[in-house]
Amino acid sequence: MAGGDPAMNAKLPPSIPFQPVDYAAKGCHFEAVIAPDKVVEAAALLDGAGFVLDTITGVDWMAEGQMEVIYDFFRLEEALRVAVRARIPRDNPEIATISGVYPGANWHERETHDFFGIRFAGHPDLTPFLLPEDATYHPLRKDFVA
Amino acid sequence: MTTAEAIPAGTGRETFVLNLGPQHPATHGVLRVKMTMDGEYVARAEPVCGYIHRMQEKMGENRTYAQFLPNTSRIDYLSAMTYTHAFVGAIERAAKLTVPPRAEYIRVITSELNRISSHLVWWGAFLLDLGGFTPLLYAFDDREKILDLLEGITGSRLTYSYYRIGGLYNDVDDTFVKGTRQFVAQMRPRLKMYRELVTENIILRKRLIGIGPIRAELCRKYGATGPVIRGSGVGYDVRKIEPYSVYPEMDFIAPAFPEGDSMARYLVRMEEMAQSLRIIEQGLDKLPAGPVMAEKVPRVLKLPAGDYCYAVEAARGRFAVRIVSDGKEIPYRVKLRSPSLSNLSLFEEASRGMLLPDALALMGSLDLVIPDIDR
Amino acid sequence: MKNLLHMLLAEPFRLVLALLVIMSFVGLNAAYLVWVERKGAGRFQRRPGPTEVGYAGLIQPIVDAIKLLSKQLIVPDGVDATLFRAAPLVVMVPSLIGLAVIPYSDKLVGRDINVGLLLIFALGSINVMAIMLGGWSSRNKYAIISAARVVSQNVAYEIPTLLVVITMIMVTGSMDLNEIVRQQAGGFWRWNLFRWDVNPLAPVTFLILYVCMLAETNRSPFDMAEAESELVAGAYTEYSGMGFGVFFMAEYANILLGCSVATVLFLGGWQSPVGIWSGLFWFLAKMYFLIFSVIWIRWTFPRTQFYGLLNLSWKILIPVSLFTLILSSAMLKIF
Numbered sequence: 017m018a019g020g021d022p023a024m025n026a027k028l029p030p031s032i033p034f035q036p037v038d039y040a041a042k043g044c045h046f047e048a049v050i051a052p053d054k055v056v057e058a059a060a061l062l063d064g065a066g067f068v069l070d071t072i073t074g075v076d077w078m079a080e081g082q083m084e085v086i087y088d089f090f091r092l093e094e095a096l097r098v099a100v101r102a103r104i105p106r107d108n109p110e111i112a113t114i115s116g117v118y119p120g121a122n123w124h125e126r127e128t129h130d131f132f133g134i135r136f137a138g139h140p141d142l143t144p145f146l147l148p149e150d151a152t153y154h155p156l157r158k159d160f161v162a
Numbered sequence: 163m164t165t166a167e168a169i170p171a172g173t174g175r176e177t178f179v180l181n182l183g184p185q186h187p188a189t190h191g192v193l194r195v196k197m198t199m200d201g202e203y204v205a206r207a208e209p210v211c212g213y214i215h216r217m218q219e220k221m222g223e224n225r226t227y228a229q230f231l232p233n234t235s236r237i238d239y240l241s242a243m244t245y246t247h248a249f250v251g252a253i254e255r256a257a258k259l260t261v262p263p264r265a266e267y268i269r270v271i272t273s274e275l276n277r278i279s280s281h282l283v284w285w286g287a288f289l290l291d292l293g294g295f296t297p298l299l300y301a302f303d304d305r306e307k308i309l310d311l312l313e314g315i316t317g318s319r320l321t322y323s324y325y326r327i328g329g330l331y332n333d334v335d336d337t338f339v340k341g342t343r344q345f346v347a348q349m350r351p352r353l354k355m356y357r358e359l360v361t362e363n364i365i366l367r368k369r370l371i372g373i374g375p376i377r378a379e380l381c382r383k384y385g386a387t388g389p390v391i392r393g394s395g396v397g398y399d400v401r402k403i404e405p406y407s408v409y410p411e412m413d414f415i416a417p418a419f420p421e422g423d424s425m426a427r428y429l430v431r432m433e434e435m436a437q438s439l440r441i442i443e444q445g446l447d448k449l450p451a452g453p454v455m456a457e458k459v460p461r462v463l464k465l466p467a468g469d470y471c472y473a474v475e476a477a478r479g480r481f482a483v484r485i486v487s488d489g490k491e492i493p494y495r496v497k498l499r500s501p502s503l504s505n506l507s508l509f510e511e512a513s514r515g516m517l518l519p520d521a522l523a524l525m526g527s528l529d530l531v532i533p534d535i536d537r
Numbered sequence: 538m539k540n541l542l543h544m545l546l547a548e549p550f551r552l553v554l555a556l557l558v559i560m561s562f563v564g565l566n567a568a569y570l571v572w573v574e575r576k577g578a579g580r581f582q583r584r585p586g587p588t589e590v591g592y593a594g595l596i597q598p599i600v601d602a603i604k605l606l607s608k609q610l611i612v613p614d615g616v617d618a619t620l621f622r623a624a625p626l627v628v629m630v631p632s633l634i635g636l637a638v639i640p641y642s643d644k645l646v647g648r649d650i651n652v653g654l655l656l657i658f659a660l661g662s663i664n665v666m667a668i669m670l671g672g673w674s675s676r677n678k679y680a681i682i683s684a685a686r687v688v689s690q691n692v693a694y695e696i697p698t699l700l701v702v703i704t705m706i707m708v709t710g711s712m713d714l715n716e717i718v719r720q721q722a723g724g725f726w727r728w729n730l731f732r733w734d735v736n737p738l739a740p741v742t743f744l745i746l747y748v749c750m751l752a753e754t755n756r757s758p759f760d761m762a763e764a765e766s767e768l769v770a771g772a773y774t775e776y777s778g779m780g781f782g783v784f785f786m787a788e789y790a791n792i793l794l795g796c797s798v799a800t801v802l803f804l805g806g807w808q809s810p811v812g813i814w815s816g817l818f819w820f821l822a823k824m825y826f827l828i829f830s831v832i833w834i835r836w837t838f839p840r841t842q843f844y845g846l847l848n849l850s851w852k853i854l855i856p857v858s859l860f861t862l863i864l865s866s867a868m869l870k871i872f
Contacts, residue, residue: 040255041255041256041258041470042255042256042468042469042470042471043252043255043470043471043472043473044469044471063383066382068382068385069383069385070385070480070482070499071385071482071484071497071499073484073486073495075486075494075495076495086469086484088471088482088484088499090404090473090480092382092391092396092398092403093403095403095404095405097404097471097473099469118383118384118385119383119384119507119508120383120384120385120386120504120507120508122507123503123507131219144212145211145212146211146212146215146536146537147212147215148212155220156219156220156223156495178678180678180679180682202682202843289839292839292840293757293758293760293838293839293840294837294838294839294840295578295582295836296578296581296836296837298582299582299583299584300582300583303583363838363839365758365838365839365841365845366839368841368842369839369840369841369842369845517842517843517844519842520842
């Protein structure tokens with residue numbers, strides 16, 4: 017959490033390693049890369065600080081053998097967008113669910129599971145959300161063949 | 163009559179599952195809601211989405227940036243301009259293109275016209291749900307005028323694809339400016355008529371006041387934005403909090419009502435229409451001369467590797483785009499954050515224990531467009 | 538020969554003739570009230586309504602009737618077949634019988650009995666039973682919910698209706714509808730609506746009767762039974778072709794009956810407002826004016842909630858109509 021606007025710094029939970037990002041170019045104010053097992057803790061800290069969950073994005077980095085889960089948060093009172101990123105191994109993608117902290121994450125995680133096959137441990141109902149109920153494929157994987 | 167789940171034995175009551183199926187006059191689009199009913203009360207309402215899932219995000223990985231542009235209009239077809247704005251905004255941010263001021267003003271004017279036409283559809287359809295059949299046709303009458311104006315400059319009535327990476331593809335002419343001013347002048351008395359005849363109607367007020375309360379904290383937990391959160395007292399509007407384009411130079415308010423019931427959300431949208439008229443007027447007054455396209459937009463556009471985001475205030479709430487690029491001319495990942503999905507996700511918790519017509523009034527007041535949820 | 542004619546016009550044949558005339562009157566009205574409704578709705582919504590079929594769409598109802606007749610009468614699997622088929626038949630009965638005792642003019646009455654008002658309201662609840670039968674036998678969740686709502690709504694609104702009718706019986710002293718109309722002769726200030734010496738709250742009573750009539754016939758803003766956007770088509774969801782057509786016609790027949798009763802009880806029936814040239818024309822004019830207002834209200838107001846509907850009846854209309862009843866009886870006793 018070095019650098020950046022001190023007023024914004026004051027709103028961020030200190031234990032998450034946020035780095036400032038060029039907002040004009042990227043559209044995000046701060047980013048943090050954390051280990052996948054710290055995700056729930058980070059979400060709880062951000063919830064306590066009054067952030068809103070924007071969305072959960074999955075990215076399939078096939079060449080690196082990893083999948084990335086990006087959690088976007090924003091604030092309601094002023095412009096402050098943060099992203100928390102976690103990388104998980106591609107052949108066994110599993111990460112803890114944050115739907116206990118943010119109930120809105122429920123659907124976002126189901127959708128990410130639909131598209132990438134990432135399992136969200138502890139999720140109450142990880143059934144297909146947008147794909148048909150009996151779908152076993154994950155279309156946004158880079159090696160997906162229709 | 164089948165009973166899917168019974169309340170635990172001993173209470174002597176049974177629940178039954180009522181399927182508000184994908185084809186139903188009240189759900190706007192193909193949304194299925196599995197309602198577990200306890201008599202007339204909703205025990206659990208579970209929305210089942212995916213009936214119009216078109217995999218827009220995969221299409222984002224198969225096309226160049228310019229080729230994906232028409233897709234953006236079709237995500238939420240009622241508020242198409244703002245969705246295109248988010249997409250081209252993210253690319254312009256990444257490629258460091260400066261959009262000329264005339265293009266920015268025209269973008270704002272057309273986005274606000276689109277917002278009004280989207281709210282008119284919502285208003286007509288919402289009242290249709292509540293049993294008032296006539297306002298729909300009055301709303302569509304006004305909407306025709308907007309659609310005619312926009313058809314004159316874009317060529318389409320619904321899915322515009324008007325903005326291009328770096329500006330607009332077509333400049334506006336005098337007919338548009340004069341026509342828009344005329345429209346603003348005649349829309350204000352129409353809004354007044356709607357307020358007197360419909361908003362102040364006693365049956366409508368009984369139907370909406372106190373119905374479907376949503377607390378601001380619930381909105382925050384689910385990420386609901388737009389008129390849903392503004393109807394719960396929080397004045398969050400992307401145009402005000404995270405301003406983009408030339409909104410900082412416009413004088414308008416983002417209306418918020420504290421009650422949190424369906425009437426508050428209704429009033430937010432009606433007031434937003436009036437504020438949009440103000441923005442359009444100011445935009446027309448301040449419209450500078452000049453080009454409408456940035457110079458030197460590369461024909462083959464390759465964004466540097468990294469993530470780029472852009473958020474706009476669409477008619478339904480906060481729409482955000484995240485483009486992950488790996489340096490090629492085809493994006494690596496396009497993530498579309500749709501407002502209707504977040505707005506609908508709180509329906510299950512908010513509608514517990516409500517009567518069926520009240521739950522439907524709540525759903526109507528959330529202003530859902532199902533292709534926006536399913537993408 | 539003359540004897541044959543006299544015999545034919547004697548009572549039993551005359552009644553059959555009256556019934557045939559009424560049935561065709563109801564049928565024609567049901568068909569053309571649909572036309573009026575569609576044109577009216579169109580004009581309220583700033584569009585022309587049906588214009589294609591015939592001049593100004595006048596042949597539209599006939600064409601619609603032919604279409605409905607040509608559809609297959611589907612009886613879904615698993616329904617109670619007898620009740621399902623019987624419901625449309627039963628629903629037309631009360632309005633046909635009720636219209637037989639309404640005085641269209643001094644001499645044009647189907648059957649001038651001295652308990653006409655009692656007959657209308659005694660048989661009037663049968664159509665509730667018919668909708669209940671239709672909804673219940675359809676074996677469809679939406680239909681059942683709708684049928685339950687209809688019963689609840691109609692029972693709630695019968696009570697203020699009957700209280701108002703009792704008030705009017707006390708005021709006029711008779712249950713014979715033609716007698717009630719004869720009492721209102723001599724100009725519009727003699728109509729029961731303006732008879733404030735006996736019933737000072739007569740306009741309120743009329744309003745209560747009007748609102749209850751809207752609710753009894755399941756018309757907007759009280760159309761819970763067929764609340765389209767909630768329950769698809771409500772109790773009639775499973776009916777197709779002429780079965781649905783009959784329910785539809787029955788709704789208009791009930792409106793006819795309700796407006797006729799309101800006209801007779803309050804607006805002077807076939808009496809002219811200026812005291813001379815009374816007759817059929819005035820009755821029809823007043824009745825159609827009331828029907829037009831019913832259509833107007835339908836296309837203007839949204840629907841109330843179900844509990845709002847019941848609250849209106851139990852908490853507002855019943856106390857007010859009880860009060861007018863007591864007030865009228867007090868006025869009659871004292872003055």
